[in-house]
Amino acid sequence: MGRQATIVRGLLAGAAGTAVLDAVTYLDMATRGRPASTTPERSVERLAKAGHIPLGAGESAGNRRTGLGALLGYATGAGVAAGYCALVGRRLPWPAAAALLTAAAMAGSNAPLTLLRVTDPRHWSAADWVADVVPHLAYGAVTAATLDRLR
Numbered sequence: 001m002g003r004q005a006t007i008v009r010g011l012l013a014g015a016a017g018t019a020v021l022d023a024v025t026y027l028d029m030a031t032r033g034r035p036a037s038t039t040p041e042r043s044v045e046r047l048a049k050a051g052h053i054p055l056g057a058g059e060s061a062g063n064r065r066t067g068l069g070a071l072l073g074y075a076t077g078a079g080v081a082a083g084y085c086a087l088v089g090r091r092l093p094w095p096a097a098a099a100l101l102t103a104a105a106m107a108g109s110n111a112p113l114t115l116l117r118v119t120d121p122r123h124w125s126a127a128d129w130v131a132d133v134v135p136h137l138a139y140g141a142v143t144a145a146t147l148d149r150l151r
Contacts, residue, residue: 040069
């Protein structure tokens with residue numbers, strides 16, 4: 001299979017994994033009654049400020065931050081899986097692939113948030129870690145399974 005097809009397969013698997021990550025996150029919010037994370041919106045705000053990109057004012061700016069924050073999540077999920085496919089280059093056993101994809105997704109989302117000073121995982125509570133790890137585990141599992149099926 002060609003490199004382009006491999007990357008497209010990764011993009012598709014990453015989109016599936018990201019959809020499941022979102023579903024697990026929303027289930028957690030519904031179960032525990034917790035609010036949505038504001039880190040995506042704050043990341044967009046920091047990136048826009050750094051890039052001198054106006055987001056507008058008032059409700060429109062808030063809506064843009066929300067929409068762009070969600071799109072950043074999908075870009076991260078699809079990009080991690082595409083990068084995995086491009087770099088790994090061979091089929092790994094499902095548990096290894098799921099673990100690598102989980103770790104890469106966590107690094108791909110949390111490292112930029114930390115660099116942007118939106119969050120600091122060193123100060124997270126146990127509940128914060130669970131709320132981050134569990135959806136990323138679902139992402140890794142579904143992305144790895146989808147890659148297996150697409151092969």
